[in-house]
Amino acid sequence: MGxxxxxxxxxxxxxxxxxxxxxxxxxxxxxxxxxxxxVAEMAAQPGASGTVDRAAIERRLGLDVPVYVQYGRWIxxxxxxxxxxxxxxxxxxxxxxxxxxxVTFELGLLSILIGLVIxxxxxxxSAIRQNxxxxxxxxxxxxxxxxxPNFWVGTMVMIYPAVLFRWSPPMEVIPFFEDPLGNLGMFxxxxxxxxxxxxxxxxRMTRTMMLEVLRQDFIRTAWSKGLRERIVILRHATRNxxxxxxxxxxxxxxxxxxxxxxxxxxxxxxxxxRLLVDALSDRDYPVVTxxxxxVAAFVVLVNLLVDLTYAWLxxxxxxx
Amino acid sequence: xIGVEQLMRARSVERGPRSAEWRLLLGISLVLLFGTSAATxxxxxxxxxxxxxxxxxxRNVWGEMVETPRYGGTITVTTLIDYEHTDPWYNWxxxxxASPVLExxxxxxxxxxxxxxxxxxxxxxxxxxxxHLAESWEMPDSTTVxxxxxxxxxxxxxxxxNGREFDAYDVEMSIQxxxxxxxFADQGPSPYAHMIKSxxxxxAGATDPWTVEVKVAEPSLLSLSAMYWQSWEGSWIxxxxxxxxxxDHRNWRHLVGTGPFMLEDHVDGVSWTYQSNPNYWYRDxxxxxxxxxxxxxxxxxxxxxxxxxxxxxxxxxIDVLTGLTIEEARAIERSNPEMRIFYARSGGLNRESTMQxxxxxxxxxxxxxxxxxxIDVPAIAxxxxxxxxxxxxxxxxxxxxxxxxxxxGSEDWPESVREGYRYDPAGAKRLLxxxxxxxxxxxxxxxxxxxxxxxxxxxxxxxxxxxVETKINVLSSAAAASNKAYKGDxxxxxxxxxxxxxxxxxxxxxxxxxxxxxxxxxxxxKYDALARAAYAADDVSTFKREVARASxxxxxxxxxxxxxYPDAIVAVQPWIKGGYWGQRSIGGGGMILTMWSRFWVDESxxx
Numbered sequence: 001m002g003x004x005x006x007x008x009x010x011x012x013x014x015x016x017x018x019x020x021x022x023x024x025x026x027x028x029x030x031x032x033x034x035x036x037x038x039v040a041e042m043a044a045q046p047g048a049s050g051t052v053d054r055a056a057i058e059r060r061l062g063l064d065v066p067v068y069v070q071y072g073r074w075i076x077x078x079x080x081x082x083x084x085x086x087x088x089x090x091x092x093x094x095x096x097x098x099x100x101x102x103v104t105f106e107l108g109l110l111s112i113l114i115g116l117v118i119x120x121x122x123x124x125x126s127a128i129r130q131n132x133x134x135x136x137x138x139x140x141x142x143x144x145x146x147x148x149p150n151f152w153v154g155t156m157v158m159i160y161p162a163v164l165f166r167w168s169p170p171m172e173v174i175p176f177f178e179d180p181l182g183n184l185g186m187f188x189x190x191x192x193x194x195x196x197x198x199x200x201x202x203x204r205m206t207r208t209m210m211l212e213v214l215r216q217d218f219i220r221t222a223w224s225k226g227l228r229e230r231i232v233i234l235r236h237a238t239r240n241x242x243x244x245x246x247x248x249x250x251x252x253x254x255x256x257x258x259x260x261x262x263x264x265x266x267x268x269x270x271x272x273x274r275l276l277v278d279a280l281s282d283r284d285y286p287v288v289t290x291x292x293x294x295v296a297a298f299v300v301l302v303n304l305l306v307d308l309t310y311a312w313l314x315x316x317x318x319x320x
Numbered sequence: 321x322i323g324v325e326q327l328m329r330a331r332s333v334e335r336g337p338r339s340a341e342w343r344l345l346l347g348i349s350l351v352l353l354f355g356t357s358a359a360t361x362x363x364x365x366x367x368x369x370x371x372x373x374x375x376x377x378x379r380n381v382w383g384e385m386v387e388t389p390r391y392g393g394t395i396t397v398t399t400l401i402d403y404e405h406t407d408p409w410y411n412w413x414x415x416x417x418a419s420p421v422l423e424x425x426x427x428x429x430x431x432x433x434x435x436x437x438x439x440x441x442x443x444x445x446x447x448x449x450x451x452h453l454a455e456s457w458e459m460p461d462s463t464t465v466x467x468x469x470x471x472x473x474x475x476x477x478x479x480x481x482n483g484r485e486f487d488a489y490d491v492e493m494s495i496q497x498x499x500x501x502x503x504f505a506d507q508g509p510s511p512y513a514h515m516i517k518s519x520x521x522x523x524a525g526a527t528d529p530w531t532v533e534v535k536v537a538e539p540s541l542l543s544l545s546a547m548y549w550q551s552w553e554g555s556w557i558x559x560x561x562x563x564x565x566x567x568d569h570r571n572w573r574h575l576v577g578t579g580p581f582m583l584e585d586h587v588d589g590v591s592w593t594y595q596s597n598p599n600y601w602y603r604d605x606x607x608x609x610x611x612x613x614x615x616x617x618x619x620x621x622x623x624x625x626x627x628x629x630x631x632x633x634x635x636x637x638i639d640v641l642t643g644l645t646i647e648e649a650r651a652i653e654r655s656n657p658e659m660r661i662f663y664a665r666s667g668g669l670n671r672e673s674t675m676q677x678x679x680x681x682x683x684x685x686x687x688x689x690x691x692x693x694x695i696d697v698p699a700i701a702x703x704x705x706x707x708x709x710x711x712x713x714x715x716x717x718x719x720x721x722x723x724x725x726x727x728x729g730s731e732d733w734p735e736s737v738r739e740g741y742r743y744d745p746a747g748a749k750r751l752l753x754x755x756x757x758x759x760x761x762x763x764x765x766x767x768x769x770x771x772x773x774x775x776x777x778x779x780x781x782x783x784x785x786x787x788v789e790t791k792i793n794v795l796s797s798a799a800a801a802s803n804k805a806y807k808g809d810x811x812x813x814x815x816x817x818x819x820x821x822x823x824x825x826x827x828x829x830x831x832x833x834x835x836x837x838x839x840x841x842x843x844x845x846k847y848d849a850l851a852r853a854a855y856a857a858d859d860v861s862t863f864k865r866e867v868a869r870a871s872x873x874x875x876x877x878x879x880x881x882x883x884x885y886p887d888a889i890v891a892v893q894p895w896i897k898g899g900y901w902g903q904r905s906i907g908g909g910g911m912i913l914t915m916w917s918r919f920w921v922d923e924s925x926x927x
Contacts, residue, residue, distance in 0.1 A: 056511035088404045155627050162631035163655045173590050268623045270589025
């Protein structure tokens with residue numbers, strides 16, 4: 001197991017290196033470079049003369065050297081834990097990203113919790129009451145949760161309470177350690193919005209797995225032994241059915257990162273998703289590259305954890 | 321800006337009043353000095369204070385009995401993007417965040433009757449600017465400006481400045497820092513303060529604690545304008561201790577100013593909180609003697625989504641929302657009838673569709689004219705903008721500029737020019753046939769999501785009626801606004817006369833040969849000569865006349881499309897008071913948040 005873990009960790013290095021090259025190159029290939037945009041913004045100011053020192057700005061931002069030199073400087077900093085300086089604010093990218101990570105982390109964690117709390121009981125109920133009215137309602141709900149995009153739900157949650165009741169969700173982050181209840185109150189609505197699609201897909205996965213397990217011989221044996229339904233379902237069926245569900249949830253986490261981009265923007269949460277959107281529109285290359293690299297590392301780590309879970313659950317996987 | 325350019329020709333007072341320049345200089349000096357005495361009371365001379373505000377009514381500077389301003393409360397505004405840092409030297413982000421804290425040598429005077437100038441457009445004539453941190457200025461010769469610094473102003477009581485009295489050495493340091501001279505020679509100038517750079521300032525030095533002498537390379541009152549108030553990045557005055565100790569004040573904790581607010585807190589990506597400066601020196605020019613600011617706090621919430629901003633306004637989480645579209649304004653009027661919606665005449669944004677005139681088909685004036693005549697601009701103004709837009713064509717200056725008399729309106733154009741702007745699809749087809757395109761042609765329109773794509777679709781429809789096929793190419797703002805436009809790589813682009821580039825002076829330059837802003841790549845010696853003549857004008861009337869000639873000629877050439885002008889729309893909560901009628905700044909030059917020190921909150925009206 002130890003060797004397997006080290007081998008997988010070693011694979012992460014070239015993976016992240018390739019990812020960093022791709023991200024670094026791609027962001028610079030987007031039409032409209034940072035200097036042109038800055039020049040355009042400045043030239044739009046009242047009384048602008050149009051004589052802007054492009055070369056000075058390029059020097060200041062470190063864009064006056066070839067891309068491979070820029071990459072070399074950047075990756076040398078990354079190795080030392082320094083992701084560079086932001087273009088828009090001249091702050092440390094590392095500090096900025098790690099300042100925003102707790103928000104995304106809390107949002108993601110709550111979304112998963114909410115998603116699972118909704119999905120697993122309904123999924124189990126749908127399976128054990130297959131083709132009942134409750135099952136149909138559960139399945140319809142699951143499909144609705146998966147079909148409705150979270151940006152639309154988020155926008156509706158913002159607009160309609162404001163129009164009808166002159167109320168809108170909180171828009172300022174309350175630190176957890178200052179006011180835990182206020183903090184949870186702030187995150188609960190965006191987390192529900194973000195957790196919806198996870199809930200829908202997990203609900204269906206749980207139902208499917210439960211139906212499969214419920215048809216297994218050992219479940220028939222359990223029934224034959226005269227065990228009560230609660231024991232059969234919870235102790236025998238659910239525990240086995242949830243193994244692939246846990247794996248499924250693990251693979252959904254990167255999707256949540258993508259969803260957080262939209263949710264954070266709509267609800268004004270200062271997380272890494274919103275940071276990425278802002279940086280992309282500003283062509284703030286160091287921030288875009290830094291966030292993308294951190295997210296890539298996170299996804300690779302989650303995949304590793306999922307694989308390790310598999311390896312722990314199924315010894316055959318360790319041989320692969 | 322215009323007045324300043326006229327002043328570029330001003331001569332030394334020592335040479336005597338021998339020219340029109342002198343008369344102009346004298347006139348504007350009088351305006352400035354009069355503004356000083358009338359507008360600003362000396363520090364400590366305030367007779368009315370918060371205690372006097374207990375009465376309900378008071379007489380304002382215009383002699384009207386009005387509600388007495390109240391102290392206290394919080395004004396909350398919003399921004400789509402975070403400001404990131406607090407040093408204007410580094411770019412306009414710092415300008416925005418520092419604008420309630422730092423101050424300039426000059427500032428707009430809101431005691432000017434709003435009928436004369438309402439501060440609702442981006443165009444700020446020089447004669448509404450009054451001395452602020454400077455008490456006055458003079459020009460002993462054509463390349464020297466001397467600022468006399470106001471006494472009795474103190475920096476915020478924050479380290480490392482600790483409430484020291486502001487003086488000429490702070491001004492000297494601030495100017496040297498922005499132009500990259502003296503102790504800042506190694507650092508170089510701010511690459512963003514382009515207006516300061518254009519002004520060709522050579523040196524700045526304090527001759528005593530209350531006098532700063534600035535030298536420029538060539539006679540240029542652009543220098544005065546830039547230093548005084550108009551440069552977004554270069555006109556702000558910082559305390560020298562902060563720069564000496566930290567090198568800059570990008571870090572919000574290092575920002576110390578003389579302004580109405582002190583920066584109390586910043587949460588990255590969430591908010592900026594400013595606390596009122598209890599020792600602010602300036603008194604409200606509209607309510608003589610009353611201390612500013614009225615509100616205890618100014619908060620700026622970073623809300624990156626438009627729908628969320630509107631929800632925040634509807635639910636009372638923010639007090640003001642600017643830049644509304646007509647649809648948004650109408651929806652807010654329906655849902656929140658108590659909300660005050662202000663429609664202000666726009667200063668610009670009229671000619672944002674530029675044609676590439678160096679290649680077919682738009683190298684032919686008849687084709688360009690046909691594109692204009694095919695569009696029913698009055699119908700768009702009436703129906704698309706619900707009548708909240710101006711449909712008359714303009715030249716280089718927008719409606720506000722024309723109304724203030726700094727450019728010719730279309731009614732002053734010759735009939736031959738006016739004719740080119742009349743809706744006439746049959747005439748458009750005829751022009752196309754004469755130009756060799758009887759069956760029309762196909763071209764690409766570069767648009768961006770930030771622009772009004774629905775209106776572009778309307779254009780596409782109109783042009784299809786004369787046989788012209790439009791391919792709309794939606795690019796990111798950066799690509800459309802800069803890359804393609806600056807390289808001239810387009811048929812027609814949404815970028816044209818820049819939205820905020822309101823002054824006729826800036827616009828004149830935009831279409832001169834070889835200018836970076838000349839996206840159309842237009843090279844016309846006749847236009848260049850007219851523009852240069854305007855720049856060389858000696859006095860206000862000559863300048864206006866020359867601008868009108870250049871502008872009319874420009875209009876006759878149809879380089880850009882004349883569109884309907886949507887109004888600038890602002891929604892304000894009813895409890896925000898202070899004579900708000902849609903003001904957009906206290907004098908341009910990035911003094912955006914500064915103006916909130918002039919408003920107060922009626923807490924009793926809050927739900």
